[in-house]
Amino acid sequence: MDKTQKNKVSPIDCDEAARRFSDFMDNYIKGKAKVELMQHIADCRHCFERIEFEQMLKAKVSAMRKITSIEKKAAKRNMKEMISKIYSA
Amino acid sequence: MNQTEEKKKRFSGVVLIHFSAVKRFAFSLCRSNFDADDLVSETFMKAFENFNRVRDESKIKQWLFRILNNQFISNYRHRKRIAEIESIPGEDMQDDVDGFSLFEAIAKSDFVEKGNPEKQFISNLTQIQIDKAINELPGEFRDALVLCDIEEFTYAEISLILQVPIGTVRSRISRARSLLQKKLWLQALEHGIISSRKTRLKPEYTCTCGKDETKIHQSGKEAVL
Numbered sequence: 602m603d604k605t606q607k608n609k610v611s612p613i614d615c616d617e618a619a620r621r622f623s624d625f626m627d628n629y630i631k632g633k634a635k636v637e638l639m640q641h642i643a644d645c646r647h648c649f650e651r652i653e654f655e656q657m658l659k660a661k662v663s664a665m666r667k668i669t670s671i672e673k674k675a676a677k678r679n680m681k682e683m684i685s686k687i688y689s690a
Numbered sequence: 691m692n693q694t695e696e697k698k699k700r701f702s703g704v705v706l707i708h709f710s711a712v713k714r715f716a717f718s719l720c721r722s723n724f725d726a727d728d729l730v731s732e733t734f735m736k737a738f739e740n741f742n743r744v745r746d747e748s749k750i751k752q753w754l755f756r757i758l759n760n761q762f763i764s765n766y767r768h769r770k771r772i773a774e775i776e777s778i779p780g781e782d783m784q785d786d787v788d789g790f791s792l793f794e795a796i797a798k799s800d801f802v803e804k805g806n807p808e809k810q811f812i813s814n815l816t817q818i819q820i821d822k823a824i825n826e827l828p829g830e831f832r833d834a835l836v837l838c839d840i841e842e843f844t845y846a847e848i849s850l851i852l853q854v855p856i857g858t859v860r861s862r863i864s865r866a867r868s869l870l871q872k873k874l875w876l877q878a879l880e881h882g883i884i885s886s887r888k889t890r891l892k893p894e895y896t897c898t899c900g901k902d903e904t905k906i907h908q909s910g911k912e913a914v915l
């Protein structure tokens with residue numbers, strides 16, 4: 602197979618697109634694989650909506666790192682106890 | 691200021707700022723506040739001992755998480771993971787769920803909301819529901835998901851922290867996302883928020899991917915709803 606054929610972008614179906622969603626959301630998909638996915642999403646409203654949904658869910662999971670002020674206070678207390686333990690060791 | 695005082699000051703400035711993140715990942719590993727606290731103390735103790743060896747302060751968080759994971763492996767993994775494997779319904783559950791799509795499941799359910807029901811479902815999710823679903827994931831999938839989506843490490847960094855190849859990180863994250871969706875779906879069924887009985891029609895889509903549309907929208911290895 603020559604280089605032109607190897608890099609040729611081919612249409613992918615919804616199942617194949619879905620398999621690439623996770624890598625796409627983490628920006629881990631490149632080159633031909635990315636172009637094929639983007640082309641599919643541009644043509645397929647179903648996958649377009651599905652990837653939007655997956656990204657919303659990822660954002661919701663990412664928001665778990667925000668801690669409440671109560672948790673912050675507890676963390677500060679824990680940290681103080683821990684520091685005195687470490688520094689006195 | 692003597693050397694020890696200087697070390698303490700630097701340590702507080704560049705290492706302790708990651709306390710909450712370390713505690714969160716420790717809890718994700720141990721699933722017990724008591725064990726997580728011990729693990730966090732041991733991690734910071736080790737970090738303080740080895741702090742003079744740190745050359746690149748931009749990688750402190752990654753370095754800390756690696757210490758944490760190594761410490762967990764030597765202290766708890768054997769005991770905890772054995773208990774976990776025994777308490778999880780088995781590998782079959784993971785196979786069933788491979789490729790599960792919450793989007794498709796909602797689309798086929800009776801969940802009706804103004805606007806876009808699938809997106810509304812996500813908006814309605816609470817932190818408690820998500821937290822519960824994450825905590826129910828099998829350990830290796832949970833670790834990868836927490837490191838990626840919550841702590842925002844790259845695949846390469848996760849690979850270094852967990853000491854597994856990047857390909858394994860990729861597949862664990864992808865699998866963890868499917869599993870998480872399945873858990874959220876089961877929660878919604880359990881709480882009667884949703885029923886798998888289809889009562890609404892999908893909007894009409896035009897798809898040029900070459901598959902029959904009805905087949906497309908029922909595609910994917912759907913788990914038994």
